[in-house]
Amino acid sequence: MVCIYELGVKEIAVIGHHECGMAKTTSESLTKAMIESGVVPGAIHMIEKELKEWADEFKHPEENVRDAVEKLKKNPLIPNDIKIHGLMFHPRSGKLELLIKDE
Secondary structure (H helix, E strand, O other), X not given: OHHHHOOOOOEEEEEEEOOXXXXXXXXXXXXXXXXXXXXXXXXXXHOHHHHHHXXXXXXXXXXXXXXXXXXXXXXXXXXXXXXXXXXXXXOOOOOEEEEEOOO
16 A cells, blocks of 8 residues: 555566475465474464465466456455556576566
């Protein structure tokens, strides 16, 4: 909101990347790693719902970018004249691919 209302931003770019480690991550694998690192299970329980929504729902980086753009476009706090684009970065080639161009 600060970028729009105080800094005058007129365009937003949501940029994902290929070969994203999140595509292989699950709430179960994160929970196991946290417990092995000494995090108390009760602390994990406090964020269990959000962890499942965040980690278990993320499987396809391109789809995630498209979903994020759609959510931003539907956000009632973002004016309709703000352009919201979706892009994918290729880490091996450095190429930036345009998925969604808001006109």
